[in-house]
Amino acid sequence: MDDNKKSYSGLKGFLFGILFTLGIMCILFLVKNRDYVMGKEMNPTELGARTKVADIYELIEDVYLGEVDNKKMTDYMCAGLVTGLGDKYSTYYTQEQFEKIMQSTNGHYSGIGVAIYQDSQGRILIESCYENTPAAKAGIKPGDILLKVGDKPVSSMSTNEVVDLIKDTKEGETVSMTLERGDQPYTVDVTIEEVEAISVTGKMLENQIGYIRISEFTGVTAEQFKDAYGKLQDQGMNRLIIDLRSNPGGLVSGVCDTLREILPKGLIVYTEDKYGNRSEQNCDGKSPISIPLAVLVNSSSASASEIFAGAVQDYGTGTIVGTVTYGKGVVQDTYQLKNGGAVKLTVSHYFTPKGNNINGKGITPDVEIDMPDDSEEDVQLNKAKEILLH
Template sequence: MERDEITRSTDNEMSASSADDAKKSNTESGAFRSNENPSGNDSFEKRNFEDENLENKTFDSEDFEGNFDENLEENFDEGFEEQDTDEDSQKKFIKSKNDFFKGFLFGSLITIIIITLLFSTVVQGNITGANTDSKFNEIKDIIKQRYLYGDEVKRNNLNSGMYKGYVMGLGDPYSEYYSAEEYRALKEATSGHFYGIGAVFRLEDGKVKVMRTYENSPARQGGIEDGDELLEVNGKSVNGRKLQDISGEIKGDKDTKVTLKLYRSKTGKTFEKTLVRKDIVIESVSYKMLSNRIGYIKISEFTAETFNQYQKAVAELEKRGMKALIVDLRNNPGGVIKSTAQILDSILPGGKIVYTKDKYGHINTWNSDEAHKFTKPMAVLINGYSASASEIFAGAIQDYKKGPIIGEKSYGKGIVQQIIDLKDGSGIKLTVSEYYTPKGRRLHKVGVNPDIEVKAIGDGSNQLERAVTELKKRIR
């Protein structure tokens, strides 16, 4: 599941200012406002006259018949010090008077045309909305009358499906509506922590198995091992159920209990474990020291906790005498921009890290400073499943020539999603901007091409070996 670049506070501020600026732009460009003549009567408010004495005056048909000459003469009296009485002056006056009258009528005609077009647009919009409502009611009635399992239908499910379909109609695979339960899971995933037992499950040949457990988690302390098969959660079979639903049931409120039934193939025994849910921090960073004192850091995704975990990993490797560093972003689907930018700030010299541009052309930039930068040789591993925030990372390293990008071309997802709260606890994830590398490279549907292309063989260990070989050349 893509959980990309969810910069809540920054994006919210940016989106709000974008909307305000758009409204301001429309007003300043002279966009017609319907409240200038809402009724369509003969009387209207005339604006933007050059002469300040005619501004904001209201004219009606009586003004034209009885008072027009008086108003006009008053206007011209203010324009001349002395009135000529000869024939040329009279012609000049009459011509100016006629020109003014023609201009006034032409302006009125333009106003009427604009009002007509605006009214037509509003009416068409209302008709379209009415047609949509009518069609919806027709479908609803047909389902109510004819659907075989109508008595089993839950209204909330119908509404949720309708909202999902509306967002799906955008044709954007990265924009999505989430029910309240789904939305909570999404926010947990991007926050980097949740209340649960600290076990990661996967589907394997239709069976739900434990892939790994987190250190000091209730799962590990309770004796659950990698490879154990999950059979039941709180007495309910997991057979045929979605992994997301099972995971959601295992999670819950802090200090509450959950009972799991598991099967361990190496002993052939089935057993139960009742565990207390605790605050679990997602471990998105793992590390180790390779030969020649080359540090290795694997980042599985970018959550709100990834930067802190990365710092700890680097500090530990430095204690062990690290001389070079490999950052492995293979199969990393992305994550939070802020976390990615924080890590890059600790690596790059002062300058631009990444910038995003929204539909209004507004630019949001992340910058690094000179205070923190990584000076040892480094390399970055990517593949076709390195996406989004991973590509921000690789693209920045490449633009600054901090080290070779090794592996295979990345996925090519260069757009940013924002998650937005709805009043009932549900939410939507919406594409709001596109990002660019420090040098302005656009990566959406393009990807990052590696400096050294190495096709993976088997588990891809040959790519890691190539990175080690390259860094050995650079170690002093």
């Protein structure tokens, strides 16, 4: 009787083991082939690729000798998958990279509120210090030479390395900076805060010609443009130059909101996705510009900058001056992933108000003029002034 019980118990355990193994195999099959099971048709290449990835994971778990960093391995795999599209505008971002990108495009970041540059001698200088920022409150001024961040000399660093060094300090904490002004070194403690990135600057040139420089289009660009534009109007501006040279683009919403300050009523830009769905951005035309306008562009003016130049050119609102633009006539959307990170994918073409697709071609200026490398003067800016005065 006891032997029968043992046999029965052993058989039950054996059958349970078989059923458990079959259950695991079914789950693995469903994970690998979920689209197929749910009725979605999959071609052999797609099915093979998914199976291959699962096989590689299993091999790594079974036989790989070294330590496995699953997060790093996953990030590299995702990056490789997007790179395989062969589209230079589509990108995979890690969670850390995505957070930095979002700060940049929104127009806010954790920092001290300065722009820096490296001169021909390799020195790091303060190019500009924005109003009401931690740097300005600490007494830092344009032209100051940065010597140290904390106890680290910056003389052998690039500007990007210096920026990263400053950003290593968390928001709310202070960073010690040693600078030099007129051969006199001084040290200040600057608190890291959320500051608004300055993408628009303006000034009055001779003959009451206003000048506005837009370095990129972010979530705060339109408001900064409106402020600069209004100040120049208050100063009696009767002509305007908008400088988009080397502006890489940015947000479509940012450029459209900026254009709404100067365009007549009508279409600003429209996009079409892979299915032919059309989306339009329009202007109500409440404040069309009423003074002569020139827009400066070059081969590094791209994307949103080309939307700006294309709309101004199509409406005849101003004269485009410079060299043929970059030719990026496609739009990307960024999708945040559930488990961290994000993917930026090209999702549509954009067209100027007259229906021009400038992708790979760029916008040809109304007045083409190169900027010689050895020129001591800004010949493109001078040409824009000349056009506006005649």
